[in-house]
Amino acid sequence: MNIDPVKALDGKVExxxxxxxxxxxxxxxxxxxxAHHQLSQANQLKDNTRKLTKTNDRVTxxxxxxxxxxxLLVALNRKVRASETQKxxxxxxxxxxxxxxxxxxxxxxxxARRVFTPQEAKDTRKAIAEYDRRALEAIDAAEALTxxxxxxxxxxxxxxxxxxxxxxxxxxxxxxxxxxxxxxxAKTAGNEAIGHVRQLIRARIEDxxxxxxxxxxxxxxxxxxxxxxxxxxxxxxxxxxxxxYRLLHGITSPADALGPAPQDEGHRKTLHNRLTGECADYRRx
Amino acid sequence: MAADPFARLADRQQSLRTALRALKAAGPxxxxxxxxLATTNAEVEAVVQARRDVEAARLTSPNRMIAIATTAAAxxxxxxxxxxxxxxxxxxxxxxxxxxxxxxxxxRVFEPRARTTAICAALLATLLTPLASGxxxxxxxxxxxxxxxxxxx
Numbered sequence: 001m002n003i004d005p006v007k008a009l010d011g012k013v014e015x016x017x018x019x020x021x022x023x024x025x026x027x028x029x030x031x032x033x034x035a036h037h038q039l040s041q042a043n044q045l046k047d048n049t050r051k052l053t054k055t056n057d058r059v060t061x062x063x064x065x066x067x068x069x070x071x072l073l074v075a076l077n078r079k080v081r082a083s084e085t086q087k088x089x090x091x092x093x094x095x096x097x098x099x100x101x102x103x104x105x106x107x108x109x110x111x112a113r114r115v116f117t118p119q120e121a122k123d124t125r126k127a128i129a130e131y132d133r134r135a136l137e138a139i140d141a142a143e144a145l146t147x148x149x150x151x152x153x154x155x156x157x158x159x160x161x162x163x164x165x166x167x168x169x170x171x172x173x174x175x176x177x178x179x180x181x182x183x184x185x186a187k188t189a190g191n192e193a194i195g196h197v198r199q200l201i202r203a204r205i206e207d208x209x210x211x212x213x214x215x216x217x218x219x220x221x222x223x224x225x226x227x228x229x230x231x232x233x234x235x236x237x238x239x240x241x242x243x244x245y246r247l248l249h250g251i252t253s254p255a256d257a258l259g260p261a262p263q264d265e266g267h268r269k270t271l272h273n274r275l276t277g278e279c280a281d282y283r284r285x
Numbered sequence: 286m287a288a289d290p291f292a293r294l295a296d297r298q299q300s301l302r303t304a305l306r307a308l309k310a311a312g313p314x315x316x317x318x319x320x321x322l323a324t325t326n327a328e329v330e331a332v333v334q335a336r337r338d339v340e341a342a343r344l345t346s347p348n349r350m351i352a353i354a355t356t357a358a359a360x361x362x363x364x365x366x367x368x369x370x371x372x373x374x375x376x377x378x379x380x381x382x383x384x385x386x387x388x389x390x391x392x393r394v395f396e397p398r399a400r401t402t403a404i405c406a407a408l409l410a411t412l413l414t415p416l417a418s419g420x421x422x423x424x425x426x427x428x429x430x431x432x433x434x435x436x437x438x
Contacts, residue, residue: 132313135322142329143305146298150291150339153398160333160394167326171313 074225081214088208088215090243091252095200100193101248107190108267110183121175131171138166197247202240219243222257222275224283231282238278245271290342294335301328333394340397341390348389348397351404355382358411370419377425378407378414393436403432 116124141162148155208215209227222242227235242257249268251259258276262269304325311321359375359382385404390397406428410421 135313139305139309142301142325145329145332146302146305150294150336150343153340153395156333156336157395160329163326163329167322171318 077225078214078220085212085214088204088213088219090201090204090208090216090219091246093200093247096197096247100197103186103189103193104197104248105190106186107188107193110186110190112267113179113183116175116179124172124175127172128174131166131169134169135166135171138163194244197244198240201243201247202236205236205239205243216254218246218253218255218257221255222279222283224279228282234278235282238275238282241271242275242279245275290335290338294332294339297328297332297335301325301332304328337390337394337397344397344401345389348385348401348404351401351408352382352385352389355379355404355408355411356386358408359414362411362414366415368418371414371421373419374410374414374417374421374425377422378411381407381425381429391436396432396436399432399435402435403428406431 141159144159145156145163148159150156207213215223215225219239219242223235223239245251245258249259251257253259257279258272261272261276304321305328308318308321308325311318355378359379363372363375381403385400385407389400391400407425410424410428413424414421
């Protein structure tokens with residue numbers, strides 16, 4: 001038994017110190033464990049991300065390969081059908097004659113023609129009257145030249161200049177009052193012709209679809225192998241327009257349905273753009 | 286075709302009269318007005334050219350005489366009233382005289398009389414050189430400017 005209180009206190013302090021040390025050690029251990037745990041989790045996350053990326057790449061590759069296969073299949077399908085299926089003919093149209101196409105062209109021209117506004121017609125008439133007045137003046141001046149003595153130089157100059165003022169000018173064309181009526185007739189005839197021709201073309205396309213005929217290469221290139229589900233009517237409408245476009249503008253390329261894009265602004269360019277856009281929609285998977 | 290310029294001018298004026306009659310009868314609205322106008326224009330050009338020939342025939346020798354007179358006067362003034370400053374006026378006048386001597390009538394429609402004006406101005410300048418010395422050049426320059434303006438306009 002220790003009777004010295006100082007010694008007893010010392011012993012206690014010593015024990016407490018030991019306990020403190022053991023506690024510190026335990027806390028240190030706990031911290032290290034937590035750090036380890038976190039690190040391993042982070043590593044796992046990184047691993048997973050890497051795996052995901054790899055999987056993504058693989059999926060892309062696979063999609064490409066599927067796409068390639070799909071195209072191969074379409075081509076193969078065509079080849080197989082070509083050997084045993086009857087071909088649809090969308091290039092020869094004996095039932096559509098030149099006169100009808102000419103009517104359609106005339107109607108389109110009539111639609112494209114700019115109509116004289118009343119103000120413009122008035123201005124043109126005024127310009128014509130002005131021109132006529134000056135022409136008569138110039139004729140008078142030229143008449144003066146026929147009896148002037150050669151020495152009257154000032155008068156010669158004046159009259160000669162007056163004459164010259166008319167020779168380098170054009171008489172504007174008179175606004176035609178008939179244009180409007182003629183255009184209306186041309187538009188009506190063109191619309192009728194378009195309706196008729198469209199009916200013929202559509203009937204032949206529908207027949208080809210019904211009999212499962214092989215479409216021409218340009219047709220399939222442009223409109224896909226068949227109508228997209230649920231859009232048969234729109235598809236037929238566009239297909240009719242494509243065939244009509246080829247007919248109207250004399251395009252005979254076996255591969256390119258619409259031919260080169262037209263340079264000039266106008267109805268043809270609008271139609272070309274419209275058909276290109278619509279057909280791209282139909283080809284989309 | 287008549288060889289005499291006067292007769293040729295009368296001739297041309299006659300055919301212009303005919304062309305004008307056709308043009309007037311057609312009127313500006315008719316479809317062949319354009320071609321008739323072109324024909325008449327050719328006739329007008331021919332008449333104006335014929336008048337130039339008349340003028341050229343009339344003015345060739347006077348122009349030449351005045352040019353010779355200018356050259357002679359310039360020589361006399363240069364010797365008699367010698368002055369370096371006056372020499373400018375004399376040289377320009379002699380140059381004008383030389384060009385008029387080479388081609389008294391010119392080629393353009395209103396050129397013969399313009400050349401007469403220019404050479405008259407040159408003679409006047411030469412005669413005034415003893416009084417105005419170099420400033421007389423201005424008269425010649427004005428004559429040349431008039432010539433160019435009448436010719437090119």
